[in-house]
Structure formats: structure tokens, C-alpha cells
Amino acid sequence: MTKINAPKGTRDILPTEIAAWQQAERQFAAVCARYGYQEIRIPTFESTDLFQRGVGDTTDVVQKEMYTFLDKGGRSISLRPEGTAGVVRSYLENGMASWSSPVRLWYNITAFRYENVQKGRYREFHQFGCEVFGADGPVVDAELISLLALFFKEIGLGQTSLRINSIGCPVCRTAYNQLLKAHIQPHLADMCPTCNDRFEKNPLRIIDCKEHKCQPVTKTAPALLDHLCPDCQTHFDGLCTNLDELGIAYTVDRGIVRGLDYYTRTVFEFISDHVGTQGTICGGGRYDGLIESIDGPHTPGIGFALGVERLMMELNSQGVSVATLPVPLIYIAGLGAAAATKARQITFLLRQQGIYAETDLMNRSLKAQMKFAGKTGATYTLVLGDDEIANGEAKLKHMADSTERVVRLDQLAAFLTAR
RNA sequence: GUGGGAUUAGCUCAGUUGGUUAGAGUGCCAGAUUGUGGCUCUGGAGGUCGUGGGUUCGAUUCCCAUAUCCCACCCCA
Numbered sequence: 252m253t254k255i256n257a258p259k260g261t262r263d264i265l266p267t268e269i270a271a272w273q274q275a276e277r278q279f280a281a282v283c284a285r286y287g288y289q290e291i292r293i294p295t296f297e298s299t300d301l302f303q304r305g306v307g308d309t310t311d312v313v314q315k316e317m318y319t320f321l322d323k324g325g326r327s328i329s330l331r332p333e334g335t336a337g338v339v340r341s342y343l344e345n346g347m348a349s350w351s352s353p354v355r356l357w358y359n360i361t362a363f364r365y366e367n368v369q370k371g372r373y374r375e376f377h378q379f380g381c382e383v384f385g386a387d388g389p390v391v392d393a394e395l396i397s398l399l400a401l402f403f404k405e406i407g408l409g410q411t412s413l414r415i416n417s418i419g420c421p422v423c424r425t426a427y428n429q430l431l432k433a434h435i436q437p438h439l440a441d442m443c444p445t446c447n448d449r450f451e452k453n454p455l456r457i458i459d460c461k462e463h464k465c466q467p468v469t470k471t472a473p474a475l476l477d478h479l480c481p482d483c484q485t486h487f488d489g490l491c492t493n494l495d496e497l498g499i500a501y502t503v504d505r506g507i508v509r510g511l512d513y514y515t516r517t518v519f520e521f522i523s524d525h526v527g528t529q530g531t532i533c534g535g536g537r538y539d540g541l542i543e544s545i546d547g548p549h550t551p552g553i554g555f556a557l558g559v560e561r562l563m564m565e566l567n568s569q570g571v572s573v574a575t576l577p578v579p580l581i582y583i584a585g586l587g588a589a590a591a592t593k594a595r596q597i598t599f600l601l602r603q604q605g606i607y608a609e610t611d612l613m614n615r616s617l618k619a620q621m622k623f624a625g626k627t628g629a630t631y632t633l634v635l636g637d638d639e640i641a642n643g644e645a646k647l648k649h650m651a652d653s654t655e656r657v658v659r660l661d662q663l664a665a666f667l668t669a670r
Numbered sequence: 671g672u673g674g675g676a677u678u679a680g681c682u683c684a685g686u687u688g689g690u691u692a693g694a695g696u697g698c699c700a701g702a703u704u705g706u707g708g709c710u711c712u713g714g715a716g717g718u719c720g721u722g723g724g725u726u727c728g729a730u731u732c733c734c735a736u737a738u739c740c741c742a743c744c745c746c747a
Contacts, residue, residue: 256720256738257738259738310745311745311746316745316746332746364745364746366744366745366746367671368739368740369740369742370741371746372746372747376747377747378747511746532747534746555747556746558746559747560747561747586705616704617705618701618705618706618707619699619700620707621706622706622707622708623707624707625708626708632706636705648707650708653707
């Protein structure tokens, strides 16, 4: 029998970490609620078609990284590599266009990509995300970004910089592509195969290339941001103004070109340098053409996804104090069979009153029970023997300073609650 | 898909220039005049040395393959 391990690229989130995860989840949900965003839960898998059309079948994510299989009905199914496509599908399928606009949603999902694993990158990973449908103004972009800024602030994350850019719309991109190709053409023979491949298909992505031999060309290339059409320019200026008005700091980074095909106009990232080379904690942007591309009516949209593993790594490296698991308020030790029964009864009673109480489950000696109580971090311990049961009162020990006080058993819950 | 490093007890790691029963720390369980935790002492459980081949009288140690982990390219959250 070979030993069975977790599949490559997956990991267990153990109780020692779970309090921090729960805290992040709570705080994200709380901030979203204050903004009027509503939670949506979508399927883990969808038709492969949805991702091919929604994410874009020229992307690496769709071409090489999806977990795709045929189900027993012969349908091609894929585990979601991201959340936006599924939310858009749900938006259309459930007629959310008829809801009052804008429709603002958030989600907490796992996503799956078959990639080689490294720091901050897993095959199964977690994302928090938001999507806004039906509003096209830059105030929406700014609100969405402000939600993130507020979340980072509340969870205690500093040193994370916001970078923004605009990658225009089909109109300005067509004109820009001609400029870009004219710039690249003379050097194409010296550039990497990927760039050569992208030259015809999606020249904009060449800007994103990190190959050393391509750098001289990409660094000097004209930036799309400097060649926006009037409408896109107005939108981008509006975003900057709105961010300024909200007091949110940002830097314009002409090099941000998101890797998913659906983005238009506004793109942004929150970046940290503590997460290895996977510094993007959160990335997002506007996708005004996405809904049409999966057969919906023209509907503007914008969203982001936040990598929860990367967020947790960043919190750790910044030394942000995170939540710890709750400790028992009281441990009740039982001496002998009759007292042990009574201890279990009282423990059950206390638990019904909302108190975190523990007692022995392993028929251990008193010493071992005390040791266990100490390890759980219980605030109080109480030893129950035949005398205590007969008298109806027992000594309640405060573990931190070893002080004891006598408490009537029938008033234990009241004492602990009032404390 | 490509490259570098790693894999020995639950965890963190020693170690054997190839040789009988593979160690430490920590954690776990138990005990130190049977009714009180943390400190100390004693004892115990726990490893076919990642897996599969090869070389050898003999492999945890050398060689090959493979899996997984870590890091980087690429890509992205």
C-alpha cells in the first residue's frame, strides 16, 4: 500500500490557522455588507464552454490550466479556474438584469488551475471576489477599489500598493495595436517565441512579457494609456479624480495588462513584495464586453478577485496579529464514575447556556485531567468528587493565578455568565 | 512545459567514508505515598530512512527512474 498524500498543489488548512481564515472571511463579508454587496454561491464546476468564451480561449488559464473532464453524460465539464465567468452566467440565467441596478455581488470560492506549484500559488486556491453589473461610470470603479482599500485597512494590512491602468476599449485598442506592431516589428526576430505568437493574436500581451531579451523592446513600447480614445480617457481621468476625492492613494502603472481576455478600460492590482514573486494579492478590472461574449445583452461590469492564501501570507509576513481559537471558560474534572457522569451533565448544561465548557472523555486520572485543562487554556477548572456532589458546592480554580473560590453548583452557570 | 534544492519518528532535524538492535530535541501516553495544571525526574509507544528498480555477500547510505515538497521561469489570485 502506498501512502496517500494530498494531491500536488492542494493543502490542508488546519485548526491552528483556521481562526485567522475565519476572521478574514468575517471581515470581508462585513465590509461587503456595509457596501450593499450581496453574497452569491455558484457551482464549483461549469460547462467548459463557459470558460472558453468567458475567460477567453487564447489565455493560458483556459488553454493549459483547466481541470477538464467528460462527465458520465458525455458533457465537457471544467472546475472553475476563477469566479467571474460563473457569476456572469448566473446573472444571465437568473434574469438579474431585471433587478434594480447596479447588481453588486460578492463571493468566497475555491478555484482550480493545473499549474506548477510555488510560493503563493496552488492548484486549489481560495478567492474572495466582487462583481458589479449594469453601471459603467468611473464612480463604480472607485467604489469597488475603495471597498478593497477599506478591507485591507480593517484587517490591518499596510504596505500594499494600489496600481491602476487603463487598457482601453476595442476602439482605441485597434488603433493602438497598429502603433505597437509598428514598434515591435523591426525587433520581432530577436524576441521570444511567445511574443512572436502573440504578435498577431494579441499584441497587447507582449507588454507583459518578462523575458530578458524582450525587455528592451517592451520597455520602450508606446503605452496604451497614452493612446486612449476620448471616451476611455474621460473614464480613466474620472477614476483618478474619484480616487483622489476618496483619499485613496494609487500609482499609475502602464505595465499592468491583465492576463484574462475580458478586461476593458480600468485594470488594477494590489501588490506586495512579501509573497515571493507572486506579489499580486488582488487583481481586477472592468469587463464591458464580457456579458455580450456569452450571449447576454450589452451590460457593463467590473470586478476583482483576491487571493486568500496570498493575503494570509502577507498578514503573516507583516506580523499582523491574527485571531486565535477560543479557549474553554471552564474544565470540569470528575473523580470516579458517579462524579464523571455528573461532570458531563453539568458540562452539557453549561453548553446549553452558551458557555464553552469541557470535561473528560477518556477516563483519565485527576492529574491528567488537570494537565489537559491547562493545555486547553481553560480559564477555570472545577473538581467534582463525591463530597462536592453531596454538598452541592465546589471550589472553582482560576488557572492563571491558582486562586480558588467556593461556588454552589446550581449557581455555576449564573456565575460564569455574569463574570 | 523548463531549471535548482530537498525527502530519516506526529513535528524540527542529526547520522551511517556501504555492515548486526537508526538517534536527539519536541510533541504524545503513563508514573514520581491513588483529590489539583505549568517546572523537574523516570519510563513507554511511535520509523520496512518517500516509492520502484539496479550495483553488491550486504543499501537508509552508491547509481537510475518516479512521486511529493520548497524555490525560480512562465502564468496568475
